[in-house]
Amino acid sequence: MSRTQDCLAVSGDGESWYLTNASPDLRTQLLATPELAPAAGSRESPVRGVVFTSAELDHTLGLLTLREAGSLDVYATATVHKALRSGFPIETTIGSYTQLREHHLAPGTPVELEGGLRVTLTVLSSKRPRYAGTAPSGEWVSACRFDSGSGTRAFVYAPGLAAWTDEFATVIDGADVVALDGTFLTEEEMGPGRPASGMGHLAITEALPFLAGHPGPRYLFTHLNNTNPLVLPDAHEASALAEVNAAVAFDGQLLEL
Template identity: 35%
Template structure:
């Protein structure tokens, strides 16, 4: 199974268009050692020919251009993308679907019933796409023990795991969380038995998640904020990291502490907010991650399991 990181930043990307925090200002001016990043998405393949996307960020066109294997050019209109799995209904994970509207066939989209509801009611992206290529919706099961596969993606078994989280602000049930608002994904290569656990939004490591995370050969998980009050300390927002549904990395009960108890051979942080000091290659926080053998995802990161 091959994994390609198309985008590694949280919503807004890095630098964020309206942000002058030390990170965003520094990367624009070239005064810090950091690389720009687009909004988070990954693609996986079992044969290096057919690809499955996870989320469709607003940066999807730039991500396609940087990864030509998604456009094999076998016909006048062509794509290597066999399907798109949506982890949630957030704007930074779904708006890119509009950019794929020129397709000749309906987009094969895999998501939970709750995400489908949000994308036909609160933010009716699916309804708009019916005026263009259309959507072929496949409901993602979240019941314990259930798995699914995607046509054209051979030898990959997928398990969706419900996560505690809030629905997007536009959701009819924003303040009434439901199972399926947000999911983590286990990807298993049935030929080798290798497993990836992917969860770009993770508010807590709940007991039902532990078996999946303990079995994983690679964990690619939420890297949004370094501290819980990161954005408040910078004067950007009163929201805490946990309020937004993201575990901070540092401190008691943080992601570093949690990952230290897990045996995965690779541990990678993704969905990194523009304010997070780990974006700086030479920061003290990045050195702490290095000592803990935790990697920071970057656009174009590419590896196989």
């Protein structure tokens, strides 16, 4: 089954949209999503900006696709912004094509977006991208909690969850839907000496007991690696997910809260 790389678009009013990460497959994803197309007779995109959960290449390369935007707001931690202007200077590059507005997100501090949407970041790990080399530890990988500001509806996006912590359990409290790191099904999926946890990912089989202990949200696994059996629609392993109100997210899936 063909899957594009992980990317999310969110909106509070259906008119102003924000990407969460920008995958290398972004052009394909934009063309397949009518909600993200310019209005008839216009070239203006409804995409107002991008929120980054990390500085990994598979989360940032698609930013180049947005270089023709009239302006673009980019939200990330100070650590991620620094990486995208030095080790992998993609922000500097597209800043030569469009007006780029850089917003630093402080963990735990809500930030208002257009369309009545609010985002709050929570740091999950200090796992650096390979290109960052010996860059110091910092706020490298985060989860995003989106809500309407009133708190009546909430969505949590965590495609890079290294471990289930008490802090993360608090982040998902009251959320309607939680999109979780589904990179690997098992801890040893990549073979001896390459555990999922060592690559900054909590394997699905390791996460399921935590989901059972935190009922309430609908859980969707995303960011699947091509070694994960759950990329196949008829995988028998999916039966264990259904027991904890979980499933695998699919391309083009639309969620309305």
